[in-house]
Amino acid sequence: MSNPQDVFEQRLAAMRHDYARQLAAELGGIQSLLLTPPAFDDRKRLLQAHQRLHRVAGAAGTFGLPNVSQLAKALETLLQDSLEKRAALTSADTARLSDALEALMCEGGGQSEHALLEQAPSVRDEPKAGWSHASGDEGTRATSIWLIEPDQALGEKIAAQLANFSYSVRRFVNIADAEAAERQPDVLLVDAMAENDADGAIGATALAQGGSPLIFISDQDSFEARVRAAQLNAQGYFLKPLNIPHLVSRLEQLLRERTAAPARVLVIDDDTELAEYCQIILESEGMEVQVLASPETIIEEVRSFRPELLLMDVHMPHYDGPDLAAVIRQFDEWSSLPIVFLSAETDLDKQVDALSRGADDFLTKPITAAKLIAAVKARVSRARALSDLLNKDSLTGLLKHASIKSAATSEINRARRAGYPVSIAMVDIDHFKGVNDSYGHATGDVVIASMATLLRQRLRQTDVMGRYGGEEFLVVMPHCPAEAAYQRLETLRQHFAQLRFRHDTTEFGVTLSAGMVCSEEAPDANGDTLVVLADEALYRAKRGGRNQVCCGGALAD
Amino acid sequence: MSLQRILYVEDDSDIQAVAKLALEVVGGFSVKVCASGEQALAEAVAFDPQLILLDVMMPGMDGPSTLKGLRELPELAHVPVAFMTAKAQPQEIEQLVALGASCVIPKPFDPMTLSSQVTRIWESTQ
Numbered sequence: 001m002s003n004p005q006d007v008f009e010q011r012l013a014a015m016r017h018d019y020a021r022q023l024a025a026e027l028g029g030i031q032s033l034l035l036t037p038p039a040f041d042d043r044k045r046l047l048q049a050h051q052r053l054h055r056v057a058g059a060a061g062t063f064g065l066p067n068v069s070q071l072a073k074a075l076e077t078l079l080q081d082s083l084e085k086r087a088a089l090t091s092a093d094t095a096r097l098s099d100a101l102e103a104l105m106c107e108g109g110g111q112s113e114h115a116l117l118e119q120a121p122s123v124r125d126e127p128k129a130g131w132s133h134a135s136g137d138e139g140t141r142a143t144s145i146w147l148i149e150p151d152q153a154l155g156e157k158i159a160a161q162l163a164n165f166s167y168s169v170r171r172f173v174n175i176a177d178a179e180a181a182e183r184q185p186d187v188l189l190v191d192a193m194a195e196n197d198a199d200g201a202i203g204a205t206a207l208a209q210g211g212s213p214l215i216f217i218s219d220q221d222s223f224e225a226r227v228r229a230a231q232l233n234a235q236g237y238f239l240k241p242l243n244i245p246h247l248v249s250r251l252e253q254l255l256r257e258r259t260a261a262p263a264r265v266l267v268i269d270d271d272t273e274l275a276e277y278c279q280i281i282l283e284s285e286g287m288e289v290q291v292l293a294s295p296e297t298i299i300e301e302v303r304s305f306r307p308e309l310l311l312m313d314v315h316m317p318h319y320d321g322p323d324l325a326a327v328i329r330q331f332d333e334w335s336s337l338p339i340v341f342l343s344a345e346t347d348l349d350k351q352v353d354a355l356s357r358g359a360d361d362f363l364t365k366p367i368t369a370a371k372l373i374a375a376v377k378a379r380v381s382r383a384r385a386l387s388d389l390l391n392k393d394s395l396t397g398l399l400k401h402a403s404i405k406s407a408a409t410s411e412i413n414r415a416r417r418a419g420y421p422v423s424i425a426m427v428d429i430d431h432f433k434g435v436n437d438s439y440g441h442a443t444g445d446v447v448i449a450s451m452a453t454l455l456r457q458r459l460r461q462t463d464v465m466g467r468y469g470g471e472e473f474l475v476v477m478p479h480c481p482a483e484a485a486y487q488r489l490e491t492l493r494q495h496f497a498q499l500r501f502r503h504d505t506t507e508f509g510v511t512l513s514a515g516m517v518c519s520e521e522a523p524d525a526n527g528d529t530l531v532v533l534a535d536e537a538l539y540r541a542k543r544g545g546r547n548q549v550c551c552g553g554a555l556a557d
Numbered sequence: 558m559s560l561q562r563i564l565y566v567e568d569d570s571d572i573q574a575v576a577k578l579a580l581e582v583v584g585g586f587s588v589k590v591c592a593s594g595e596q597a598l599a600e601a602v603a604f605d606p607q608l609i610l611l612d613v614m615m616p617g618m619d620g621p622s623t624l625k626g627l628r629e630l631p632e633l634a635h636v637p638v639a640f641m642t643a644k645a646q647p648q649e650i651e652q653l654v655a656l657g658a659s660c661v662i663p664k665p666f667d668p669m670t671l672s673s674q675v676t677r678i679w680e681s682t683q
Binding site for chain 2: 008011012015019051054055057058059060061062063066069073276279280283284286
């Protein structure tokens, strides 16, 4: 793998895949900007859509999607004309815009995602060498883990177990070998003994400097060893014999942090220069930022942009910042949305007043870029951690019952409003009670956690999924027509059936059944009814012999 | 002397990543990426680039204003600049070249051939 051309092509393929994955969501966002009533008739939204289309037009071709580029360009040009026109759009104008939008969504939205992924070579949607047999195969397409373990037999065993979770594990017996290897892994798993050897510590640090998180495994549980790991900035310390599900859950957590969605920040300030300054700084850190110059639309803006933090001026011409904070706090769903004031205000009473009326913090102008970034990042990551604790299931890291139900309803409503298809699926592990009875609840938990990991890996970032009941999962796939949803579930089913689980010396496999329905097949159904239809389809799958996917709504046989 | 150091100014992180990869791995160049014109003006002199690639449409300071700012720095006044843009109409290209750019690379670009394209631009300015 030392040929630079090979390295380049692999990394390019990975980037293309990532881009294709997020493109559908980006186009969905642009579509809702344009179609939110009054469709094509809000100058501000048209401008935003125009800018975002410009980016897609400039980028998609580079990532191997020339058709998407061209269609985005065509729509961008039409929007440009409409924006320059200033007069109200005629019905012929809106028809042209609708057509261009539809063409773009067909090419790049959820509808042709399979074709998209064929154009842009997929990292995750191809059969993996490491799925069912425990090879130390250096697949480049799954999450790559480097395991540095001097004990060869043990290394082989750990690699085999990790392969169950579709990680690609490359084994080394010492740090020097790993240092000599090309490329960087996603995670480094290092035996503490290897680290103790001669220059091992320096080696491990140097390896981790490439940006890969470091996890130590060890058979010694001493305070010194743990401090040493902390000093080397290790993200975990696991004792042997390894509890693989725990290790996997830490790995997933690390990988999620690395691929976390960008933070969304809404800046509310009548001083456009300052607002733009904040926008530039935060965007340079990869955050998504919107600026609101007039506070009157704050409720609509918070509802549509769903910011994770509000950055607000204290004094604005017509409304005071603390008043706006109090308005936001009138809505239950935004009671924990962080609100930070940015102001030249140094008057302590004013700050106390703002804090007592719902603000979380004060930043005093002028503020340095580093401080602004640090303050926003810390607030957003704490808000996310808190919301995870409240809403996510501890075993699977997926949404809990109540949260997935409300997330499903809001996704379905959004799809109905914007007029794109959404598919709902219920997925259930077959004969799960038997697994628990035969192998114990600890093994049952491994099966459930694996199901969750697989769901996360095989579905898109824009899909919403949660643990609906004990071994039942609910999945919401926006921009996904029935055929594509069926294909995805079918792939999921096949891969789950290939997983091998172990209990003591016994190896066993488990299957799943799924029921699904697409909003297009049940045009009159609301969110709750769609879930019921998916559940009925699941019941048919179970009755039909399990290990299969059944469709509901108009497609039900 | 051959082309080694390229300063690349682009706000879109996806495009940044793919161009940096293409220029570093295929071309073997040393690439510094700036996410904004402001950052480029602050950091360009220290990097001492031999060629500057500049996105045209960026929030805040756009490509043409960044070019103007760069030209005011004596150390960088003569470093060739190529614009990268998705608005590659002949008239727009003319306007950009009139601002003092050596060339305009249309977006979307092909990551496979970007390095050779950049090398040609640089050679033509030598």
